[in-house]
Amino acid sequence: MKKNIIWLIILILLVSAVVYYKQFYPMSQWQLRNSVSSASAMPAEHYLNATDKNCGIWYRSDQTDRPLEAKNNDDVKNCFSQKYNSCESGKILIIDDKSVNDQEIIYSLIRIIKPNDQGECIIQNYYQEESADTEQVDPFYYLNTCTVLEENFVSSCEPQYIKDRREIVEPTEPVE
Numbered sequence: 001m002k003k004n005i006i007w008l009i010i011l012i013l014l015v016s017a018v019v020y021y022k023q024f025y026p027m028s029q030w031q032l033r034n035s036v037s038s039a040s041a042m043p044a045e046h047y048l049n050a051t052d053k054n055c056g057i058w059y060r061s062d063q064t065d066r067p068l069e070a071k072n073n074d075d076v077k078n079c080f081s082q083k084y085n086s087c088e089s090g091k092i093l094i095i096d097d098k099s100v101n102d103q104e105i106i107y108s109l110i111r112i113i114k115p116n117d118q119g120e121c122i123i124q125n126y127y128q129e130e131s132a133d134t135e136q137v138d139p140f141y142y143l144n145t146c147t148v149l150e151e152n153f154v155s156s157c158e159p160q161y162i163k164d165r166r167e168i169v170e171p172t173e174p175v176e
Helices: 003-025 029-036 042-049 075-088 160-169
Strands: 054-059 090-098 104-115 121-131 140-146
Touching: 029 042, 029 054, 029 090, 042 090, 042 104, 042 121, 054 075, 075 090, 075 104, 140 160
Parallel strands: 054 090
Antiparallel strands: 090 104, 104 121, 121 140
């Protein structure tokens, strides 16, 4: 009787592991963290090594016919917004993989540092944009500090020289 119970428990654990792996693991925070650990981007390395409170990884990819997003993207952004509003220490890693259409991958680590003397929340953005385009030799990269969290998060703390450089690289259509 004991052997049957032990085998039943082992079978239940095996079935549970398979169901978890098939249903819950793909695009979960655990799977994203395991994937990011092999990335060579500076923001991803800082994310994995930072001791700040973690809100998670926001991930989107255009590699399929429809955009693929992580399961908890909304939860991750809501967590970070709440930490920013209360000015608590925290971090979020944003990965936007546009390698099919635009041939670029954006890594952005946004950290909440602390409030300044005026009560504004100081944030830091480690931004790296890697391009598969061989004509663009210099990737967009910056580390900047500011007090304004943009709605799309990624463009937070973007320096003016990066904005100017983007306009040179991506000229806008003339308005008629």
